[in-house]
Amino acid sequence: MHELSLAQALLEQVLAAAREHGNPRVERVRVRIGEFAGVEAEALRFAFEALRDDYGCAGAGLDIERVLATLRCPACGTEGTACGDDGLPDLRCERCGGAAELMLGRELELAAIDVEER
Amino acid sequence: MEIKVGKKIQAANDAIAERNRAGFTAAGAMVFNLISSPGAGKTTLLIASLERLKGKLGCGVIEGDVETDRDARRLAHLGLPVVQITTDGACHLDANMIATVLPDFPLARTKLLFIENVGNLVCPASYDLGERGRIVLMSVPEGDDKPAKYPAALVNATAVVLTKTDLLPHCPFSKDKFWADVAGVNPRVQRFEVSAVSGAGLEEWCAWLLAQARPAL
Numbered sequence: 001m002h003e004l005s006l007a008q009a010l011l012e013q014v015l016a017a018a019r020e021h022g023n024p025r026v027e028r029v030r031v032r033i034g035e036f037a038g039v040e041a042e043a044l045r046f047a048f049e050a051l052r053d054d055y056g057c058a059g060a061g062l063d064i065e066r067v068l069a070t071l072r073c074p075a076c077g078t079e080g081t082a083c084g085d086d087g088l089p090d091l092r093c094e095r096c097g098g099a100a101e102l103m104l105g106r107e108l109e110l111a112a113i114d115v116e117e118r
Numbered sequence: 119m120e121i122k123v124g125k126k127i128q129a130a131n132d133a134i135a136e137r138n139r140a141g142f143t144a145a146g147a148m149v150f151n152l153i154s155s156p157g158a159g160k161t162t163l164l165i166a167s168l169e170r171l172k173g174k175l176g177c178g179v180i181e182g183d184v185e186t187d188r189d190a191r192r193l194a195h196l197g198l199p200v201v202q203i204t205t206d207g208a209c210h211l212d213a214n215m216i217a218t219v220l221p222d223f224p225l226a227r228t229k230l231l232f233i234e235n236v237g238n239l240v241c242p243a244s245y246d247l248g249e250r251g252r253i254v255l256m257s258v259p260e261g262d263d264k265p266a267k268y269p270a271a272l273v274n275a276t277a278v279v280l281t282k283t284d285l286l287p288h289c290p291f292s293k294d295k296f297w298a299d300v301a302g303v304n305p306r307v308q309r310f311e312v313s314a315v316s317g318a319g320l321e322e323w324c325a326w327l328l329a330q331a332r333p334a335l
Contacts, residue, residue: 002241011125017123024119031127038243038270064287089269090302099305102273108127108244117119 003040007047011055013110024115026062027057030063034107035082036089041066069105073098131245134213138220138248146227148331149233151247151273154255155264156237159281159314161189163255164232166314168196170324171230175331178228180219182211182236189234199224210241213248230331239264243271251276251330258282262291265299272300277308279323284313 014029029048033039041064048062069082073093082105084090093100124141126132142149152160160167161181168177178199190202201219203211216233225231231247235242254275256264259282265272272278278300280293308326312319 001245002208005208005212006127006244007174009130013123013125013127013129017121017125021121036270036273037242084302088266088299088302091273092305106273110123110125110127112120112122112124114120 003043004047004051005043006039007051008042010048010110011051014057014060015055016115017110017113018115021115022118024118026060028061028063028114028115029057030065030113031109032065032067032107032109032111034067034105035069036097036102036105037108039108065111067104067107070103071100072103073100079103081096119259128244128246131213134217135246135248138213138216139250141225142231142248142250143219145228147225147228147231149231149249149251150276150327150330151233151235151242151249151252152176152255153235153239153242153275154237154257154281155239155260157189157256158237158257158260160234160237160255161192162314163279163281163312164234165193165196165325166317166320167324168198170320171327172196172198174328176227177230178223178225178232180216180223180231180233182215182234184209184236186257199228205236205330209236209238210245211235211247212245230327239268239271243274253277253279255279256296258285258289260315261289262293263294263299265296267302269303272303272307275304275308276303277305277326279310279312281312281314283311283318284316 018026033041045062052060071082072079075098076096078093078095080094082091084088154160171177181202184205187202190200193200201216252275254271310323312323
């Protein structure tokens, strides 16, 4: 389950960010996970909660913002979602049917941390 | 108090991947990351392909498995540089694992390098290894609904190879449905249909691989 190694990488980033600001207590961690990141949000949460104590983040909450895919067609400029008519993913332009580019939807990002005020 | 960070969780892996990538480019090596479920035929396809390609340009393989070096042993008769990485439980290769074996790999004489990832259609998709392209294998016995079920694996793919086509007469598999769903997720991906057992499609597949490596030659 790779969410475990992702949670480790996340917590290392959290610690690095906290260190830059004098090591305050971390209260919340906010991440953005794209629809096509290949990461299961609740598995990441489970792994985060299992590991946080080892990283000095006991009790820190995890907010997961799910980022829906946004497509942009290089041919006609149309923007849209990646949801096809039958609910399956569809990365073709909804207007001209050409191959669209994924502008949003692959994020795996530590957006921010909330720390204790001193 | 909020501290804005805005960093990729994978930043550490990605930095190593970029170093790997720079090393591959400097050596003129075209590197492919092979991804599939366990048993889709990665090693078998590699053997069949390398038997055809090895006389034409320098080839090499980095093998990734959770346990054993069986895949590396299956490739040994080819007389090519093959390195086995055993992950001891990790379900995917990461950039650091690749970086660790590169110093001992004869990259200077390798123009086409295959990294055979751990058999897994989910986790490897999240790890940039420094490859130039990703090749996803899906086999006929797995069923024609796999592209829709595993879009994250396909979104970044350079090529999709449908393997074990010799089994089509024995499996309820619709190629039209399969490729339609692939097109939905990745409209521009290169498509191949092969059977390592019968040899079907191998010529076209190897010609494409050679053409990919040519700019590196």
